[in-house]
Amino acid sequence: MLGSIPGSGGADMSDITLPQPAPPAIRRKRGRILGNPGLVVAALVLGLITLMAVFAPLVAPHDPYVQILDDRLIPPAFVDAEMSDPRYLLGTDNLGRDYLSRLIYGARISLLIGLLTVLVSGVIGTTLGVAAGYFGGRVDTVVSFLITTRLSLPVVMVALAVVAVAGGSLQVVVLVLGLLLWDRFAVVMRSATMQLRNLEYVAAARSVGCSTPRILLGEILPNLIPALVVVASYEMAQAILLEAALSFLGLGVQPPLPSWGLMVAEAKEVMLFDPWVILLPGLAICVLVLAINMLGDGIRDATAPEGRT
Amino acid sequence: MSAEDRPILELRDVVKRYSVSRGLFASKRTLMAVGGVSLSVRRRQVLGLVGESGCGKSTLAKMVLGLETPSEGEVLIDGRPIASLGRLERARLVQPVFQDPYSSLNPRKTVASIIGLPLSVHGEGSSAERRGRVEEMLRLVGLAPRHAAAYPSQLSGGQRQRVAIARALILRPQLLICDEPTSALDVSVQAQILNLLMDLQSRLGLTCLFISHNLAVVQMLATRVAVMYLGRVVEEGPTAEVMLHAQHPYSLGLLASVLTPDPRLGLPETGLGSVFPDPLSPPPGCAFHPRCPLAFDRCRVESPLLLAHRDGARAACHAAERHAMVAA
Numbered sequence: 001m002l003g004s005i006p007g008s009g010g011a012d013m014s015d016i017t018l019p020q021p022a023p024p025a026i027r028r029k030r031g032r033i034l035g036n037p038g039l040v041v042a043a044l045v046l047g048l049i050t051l052m053a054v055f056a057p058l059v060a061p062h063d064p065y066v067q068i069l070d071d072r073l074i075p076p077a078f079v080d081a082e083m084s085d086p087r088y089l090l091g092t093d094n095l096g097r098d099y100l101s102r103l104i105y106g107a108r109i110s111l112l113i114g115l116l117t118v119l120v121s122g123v124i125g126t127t128l129g130v131a132a133g134y135f136g137g138r139v140d141t142v143v144s145f146l147i148t149t150r151l152s153l154p155v156v157m158v159a160l161a162v163v164a165v166a167g168g169s170l171q172v173v174v175l176v177l178g179l180l181l182w183d184r185f186a187v188v189m190r191s192a193t194m195q196l197r198n199l200e201y202v203a204a205a206r207s208v209g210c211s212t213p214r215i216l217l218g219e220i221l222p223n224l225i226p227a228l229v230v231v232a233s234y235e236m237a238q239a240i241l242l243e244a245a246l247s248f249l250g251l252g253v254q255p256p257l258p259s260w261g262l263m264v265a266e267a268k269e270v271m272l273f274d275p276w277v278i279l280l281p282g283l284a285i286c287v288l289v290l291a292i293n294m295l296g297d298g299i300r301d302a303t304a305p306e307g308r309t
Numbered sequence: 310m311s312a313e314d315r316p317i318l319e320l321r322d323v324v325k326r327y328s329v330s331r332g333l334f335a336s337k338r339t340l341m342a343v344g345g346v347s348l349s350v351r352r353r354q355v356l357g358l359v360g361e362s363g364c365g366k367s368t369l370a371k372m373v374l375g376l377e378t379p380s381e382g383e384v385l386i387d388g389r390p391i392a393s394l395g396r397l398e399r400a401r402l403v404q405p406v407f408q409d410p411y412s413s414l415n416p417r418k419t420v421a422s423i424i425g426l427p428l429s430v431h432g433e434g435s436s437a438e439r440r441g442r443v444e445e446m447l448r449l450v451g452l453a454p455r456h457a458a459a460y461p462s463q464l465s466g467g468q469r470q471r472v473a474i475a476r477a478l479i480l481r482p483q484l485l486i487c488d489e490p491t492s493a494l495d496v497s498v499q500a501q502i503l504n505l506l507m508d509l510q511s512r513l514g515l516t517c518l519f520i521s522h523n524l525a526v527v528q529m530l531a532t533r534v535a536v537m538y539l540g541r542v543v544e545e546g547p548t549a550e551v552m553l554h555a556q557h558p559y560s561l562g563l564l565a566s567v568l569t570p571d572p573r574l575g576l577p578e579t580g581l582g583s584v585f586p587d588p589l590s591p592p593p594g595c596a597f598h599p600r601c602p603l604a605f606d607r608c609r610v611e612s613p614l615l616l617a618h619r620d621g622a623r624a625a626c627h628a629a630e631r632h633a634m635v636a637a
Contacts, residue, residue: 200413204476207374208427209400222417 001228039298045291061089062098064105064258071096079276090280093263094270099277102258103284105214110240110288113174117239118232120178124164125185126228130216132186133193143186159242163251173252185231192227196220226303233296235238237289244285260285316349316386317484317516318356318373318403322601323347323382325368329589338589342368344384347615349479350484354519355510357531357548359524359563363588364542366520370488371417374520375399387483397431404477408489410469414461420447421457424475431480443495446475451505467498471505472489478509487519491526503529528632536560539588539596546622556624556632595627603628 034040076091077084078100084091084126090100132143162176196202197220205219244261246252253259255266260281268277325343343365350356359365371377372384375391384391386402394402401493404427407413414423428439444454446619450471461469470490477485487506491499507530510517521527527534528548535545536559555561586592592599598608607627615625 091617200407200409201415203371203374203376204377204405204407204413205415205426207400207403207405208476208480209397209430210426213395214430219415223415 002071008175015073024309036298037299038294039302040299042291044293045287046295049107049288049291050111052104053111056104060098060101060104061087062101064101065256068092068096073270073274073277075274075276093266093277099280102263103260103280106258106260106281106284107288109170109253109257110285111245113170113177113243113253114236114240114292116174117177117181117243118236120174121180121182121235121239122185122232123180124226125140125182126189126224128182129186129189130193130220130224131194133190134197134212134216134220136194136197140190143190147183147186147190150180153180154182155242156245160249160251163246167247168251168254170253170257173243173246177242181235181239181242185228185236188227188231189224192224193220196223208216226300229303230296230300233292233299237292237296238287240289240292314351316351316385317387318348318350318518319347319385319388320369320373321383321385322367323372323379323384323559325365325372325377326380340453340593341540341590343372343379346537346540346542347382347537348542348545350516350518351513352516355515355519355530356535357527357534358518358520359522359527359534360537361522364537366522366537367488369537370405370486370518370520372478373484373486374403374405400427400431400482401480402482403484404480404482405486406470406473406477406490409493410473411461411493413473414469416461418460419457420452420459420464420472423461423472424457427476427480442479443475444505446479447553449478449509450475465498466494467501468563470494470498470502474502474505474509478515479622480495481513483516483617485515485517487517489521490519491603492521492523498527524552524563536563539586539591539627541596542626543597543626544622545615546624547620550620550622554619556618556622556629557597557626558603558628559597560624582621588625595625601628 048112052263071085071088071092073094074085074088074092075083076089077086079091088100090098090103093099093102115309128143128146132140158180159173159176163172166172166176202215202219205215210218243252243259246262247259248265250265253262255262264278264285267274267281271278317356323343323346324341327340327342328337329340329505330337346365346369348356358369360366368377373386373391375394378392384539386394386399391399418426421440424446425439425443428434428442433439434442443457447454447456452471452475454466455470456464456472464472474490490506491502494502503526506517506519509515512528517530519527519530519601531548533546534548534551535542536557537543537560544551544555544560551560553562555564586596586599592609594610595601595604595608595613598604601608604624605628611627613625613627613630615623616630617623618629
């Protein structure tokens with residue numbers, strides 16, 4: 001190894017070999033991920049749903065908006081084999097639209113709302129929480145007051161009121177939920193930052209001459225990411241459920257957009273005679289939310305402090 | 310005064326008070342962490358600062374690093390008040406090595422980026438030059454170039470402390486603050502790190518403020534020793550003088566408390582008892598009198614001054630004063 005020539009052209013990556021303990025550490029991490037079946041299953045399910053949503057136009061067998069009134073409420077094969085139609089794998093709704101296609105397109109709405117809401121609320125909550133935790137004092141007092149104020153608002157009621165005034169649309173739902181669901185981000189980031197702030201590497205960074213933004217972005221934020229991922233997954237599930245609830249009440253995404261909550265609402269007229277119509281979107285919501293929550297739990301376990309302090 | 314003689318670090322009557330909240334309805338109380346300390350460290354000297362936990366050693370270190378501002382008094386580095394220095398200027402003059410190498414390195418950064426951080430903050434050199442200097446530092450502190458790509462979690466405690474030392478020295482600071490750099494390490498590793506520090510001190514001509522509660526460690530490294538008790542310096546002088554002719558009963562107690570490897574000797578008897586006074590309500594007079602075996606009436610009312618006794622050593626003790634007068 002020619003590593004002893006300082007500053008020469010040879011000081012590239014070739015003489016910086018991986019340290020010996022690295023392979024076991026990586027293997028340990030891989031083992032912790034693969035050794036958790038919940039995490040693996042959740043990741044697979046979520047990956048499948050995401051792929052379906054992204055490639056919906058290619059995957060969906062029919063146009064989700066086309067109504068064929070002759071083919072109304074055709075049951076899927078596993079409900080009634082005689083009445084079913086091989087063209088409609090999961091049957092049709094009461095306007096004769098292919099149910100599978102609508103479910104696939106509905107995944108788009110759910111994931112989109114979940115991701116955008118988490119983006120909005122994550123930025124708000126993380127900024128507030130990190131500021132409160134790092135600066136303390138008056139900043140902390142103000143942020144804590146904001147958090148308690150926010151916690152005193154009933155989310156569903158406020159969302160209903162705002163959507164009722166502003167009108168239901170995807171943008172309004174994302175904005176309302178994003179502005180309401182930042183509390184958990186703020187609480188978790190605040191306490192995590194308070195712990196990190198007192199660690200010696202933050203003091204070392206300050207002694208070295210790092211500016212405050214550099215400390216926040218370079219030293220604090222990278223160490224908050226595991227906690228951030230867990231909270232984000234939980235909040236995303238929460239946002240998807242709330243969107244479904246709002247759409248069910250007719251104040252979320254507007255028809256004919258195929259939102260799962262809206263599909264549940266549309267199905268309730270026929271649920272006594274054709275319960276599968278309400279069951280399928282309900283099941284879809286349930287599976288998606290469960291997968292996201294399990295993924296968050298799994299990531300939390302996989303990144304739990306072990307060998308890292 | 311020539312540049313050689315000018316102290317690198319000078320503390321002038323430095324006081325640090327914290328107000329401590331006792332809950333929602335109680336009034337706040339003042340905690341005197343450091344109660345008027347004056348010390349100076351000359352170029353290439355190592356000042357050992359000893360004292361038990363909570364005596365204000367680390368608060369003093371934080372004030373020298375500019376992480377805390379003194380409530381009263383002044384900290385001068387190389388003749389300039391630290392309050393007047395900018396963030397980057399201060400960092401070039403004084404750098405720390407902290408106690409716990411497990412929390413002093415960011416677990417999400419590689420060794421190379423931890424050691425190179427000071428250079429990139431100060432915008433020094435191109436990235437190739439920085440890599441060269443990081444490698445040079447790695448070699449200087451006894452690590453292999455391959456450690457550059459490692460994460461702190463892949464290193465042992467001793468290796469981590471070497472990384473922390475490399476980070477502190479890469480800017481070539483005038484003054485190195487070591488805040489108990491070995492007390493979080495295994496005994497066998499402690500010796501290695503101490504040898505490294507001694508070696509670096511003599512090779513690079515470092516000026517050092519070395520904080521420890523271990524007198525044996527201080528004896529090895531320090532040119533002068535200052536003993537602190539409850540926020541005040543009670544004795545200060547050349548290492549040999551303090552070790553051999555300690556005047557203050559607290560210094561004597563500390564010296565007696567050093568553990569010996571011989572099991573037949575049992576635990577050392579310091580004669581100090583184990584009662585640590587409440588720093589929120591320090592005793593009147595000499596803060597040490599409730600534990601002092603030599604205490605007499607004067608100690609309970611009058612706080613002793615730090616007076617020179619012999620060979621450039623100073624002690625703050627009425628009993629030592631009386632003793633010296635009798636001897637004279």
